[in-house]
Amino acid sequence: MAKGKLSERQRRMLEFIERFIVESGYPPSIREIGKAVGISSTSVVNYNLNRLVEEGYLARDKNVSRGIRMTEKLLKSVGRLTDVIRIRKVGRIFASEPVPLPSTDSPIFSADEAIEISRDLLSITEGLFALEVKGDSMIDAMVSDGDVVIMRREPEWRNGDMVAVWLKDKEETTLKHIYREGNKVRLQPANPTMQPIIIDNPENLEVQGKVVLVVRQLE
Amino acid sequence: MAKGKLSERQRRMLEFIERFIVESGYPPSIREIGKAVGISSTSVVNYNLNRLVEEGYLARDKNVSRGIRMTEKLLKSVGRLTDVIRIRKVGRIFASEPVPLPSTDSPIFSADEAIEISRDLLSITEGLFALEVKGDSMIDAMVSDGDVVIMRREPEWRNGDMVAVWLKDKEETTLKHIYREGNKVRLQPANPTMQPIIIDNPENLEVQGKVVLVVRQLE
DNA sequence: CTTGACATAGAACGAATGTTCCGATAGAAT
DNA sequence: ATTCTATCGGAACATTCGTTCTATGTCAAG
Numbered sequence: 001m002a003k004g005k006l007s008e009r010q011r012r013m014l015e016f017i018e019r020f021i022v023e024s025g026y027p028p029s030i031r032e033i034g035k036a037v038g039i040s041s042t043s044v045v046n047y048n049l050n051r052l053v054e055e056g057y058l059a060r061d062k063n064v065s066r067g068i069r070m071t072e073k074l075l076k077s078v079g080r081l082t083d084v085i086r087i088r089k090v091g092r093i094f095a096s097e098p099v100p101l102p103s104t105d106s107p108i109f110s111a112d113e114a115i116e117i118s119r120d121l122l123s124i125t126e127g128l129f130a131l132e133v134k135g136d137s138m139i140d141a142m143v144s145d146g147d148v149v150i151m152r153r154e155p156e157w158r159n160g161d162m163v164a165v166w167l168k169d170k171e172e173t174t175l176k177h178i179y180r181e182g183n184k185v186r187l188q189p190a191n192p193t194m195q196p197i198i199i200d201n202p203e204n205l206e207v208q209g210k211v212v213l214v215v216r217q218l219e
Numbered sequence: 220m221a222k223g224k225l226s227e228r229q230r231r232m233l234e235f236i237e238r239f240i241v242e243s244g245y246p247p248s249i250r251e252i253g254k255a256v257g258i259s260s261t262s263v264v265n266y267n268l269n270r271l272v273e274e275g276y277l278a279r280d281k282n283v284s285r286g287i288r289m290t291e292k293l294l295k296s297v298g299r300l301t302d303v304i305r306i307r308k309v310g311r312i313f314a315s316e317p318v319p320l321p322s323t324d325s326p327i328f329s330a331d332e333a334i335e336i337s338r339d340l341l342s343i344t345e346g347l348f349a350l351e352v353k354g355d356s357m358i359d360a361m362v363s364d365g366d367v368v369i370m371r372r373e374p375e376w377r378n379g380d381m382v383a384v385w386l387k388d389k390e391e392t393t394l395k396h397i398y399r400e401g402n403k404v405r406l407q408p409a410n411p412t413m414q415p416i417i418i419d420n421p422e423n424l425e426v427q428g429k430v431v432l433v434v435r436q437l438e
Numbered sequence: 439c440t441t442g443a444c445a446t447a448g449a450a451c452g453a454a455t456g457t458t459c460c461g462a463t464a465g466a467a468t
Numbered sequence: 469a470t471t472c473t474a475t476c477g478g479a480a481c482a483t484t485c486g487t488t489c490t491a492t493g494t495c496a497a498g
Binding site: 024025026027029059061064065066067068069070115116117118119120121123136139142143144161162190191192193210211212213214215216217218219 | 243244245246248278280283284285286287288289334335336337338339340342355358361362363380381409410411412429430431432433434435436437438
């Protein structure tokens, strides 16, 4: 088999193995794999397992029942490598000032100035930073005082994204869903009962980041 | 053996099992356990394994080689409790129906029906369940459609808690900050621009749980 | 067509593994 | 002392399970 390519069968095997381990707490046997993916012969399962070992997705121990390990490569491809991601808190966000952006990219920071987010809440994990919302000026974005917003610094945006924008003329930061409408830009509050803002001159607004996650801790 | 007490042997078995799983990626066999803790007889290992199951430290699957699971109790006692906590999603919450409450306490659930929350976002980790908010009926609680609320089932509440209440007369679920005021109860929306509800007859409301965390995933 | 690498199927074998049964030991309770 | 219960040791047994071998099919290269 060509290097790096997996057959449909092998993909299904990996998928099953991963799920089985998570759910059962131990790896499946050869026959269990065969049954799950529709292979009657244990030797065929064995054959494909060895293929997967060659490709680096699995590790096996000889003569050990259920002696299958998931490798880092598999874990990473499933996105299960680390459970939590530490995101730097770079400051506070409120209406009257621009969003503080992360100054350094130093990967290390103390626990105090970071927030831990479990990986499966995030689709992307790069370029993230956290801000604590100060005041009630963002209530039209359904964000209250004390909430933590996880943002991604990103100049590009697509229709519907929730972004932090700096309105130059008003000197105001706000969180809105953003839509391009011809030459204009519409900023739509998350609260459906509130009215959008239409920006005639796109030069007037500066998208400072995309909101990826909002966390509100009570008590 | 007295309930809750472990013999020296059993302690060593747990320790070995835990280490073995972490290092090998799969659980040890009975004979491997016996060899490690110095027991020649497989039946004695089996006997003590069953003891450990009774005490709640392990779970076993019959007729399955290496069919041993670590339970939360074991993980907790070893201090290796994971950084993330899996919380069961028990359903959806919307205005027109009472909050669905968790029915089972089965310790196992698949990834689909659970949400992973990093531990440091939570002050308590027991009795939690998750609900997905459906519809825009909770906007006065600053909670939008699609948000996930983590709640704790708890009959007691203190002033200022955000709780899910079922209003019997209106047949309506709502999320509000709750305050006792003499014989009455005040339900205060999180959105400061909105007016509170005063409940004259406390019998009319049913506190279904305390909101501990709100998570909003964008994009 | 022939060849050879790859993939599959089935069967058989032997090793690994969980289960069960019987007897022995120690200690606490009666 | 006797009884009872918990624990242990050893052995035999029944499955589960990984391994290996042979035969078959596929498909592209020569």
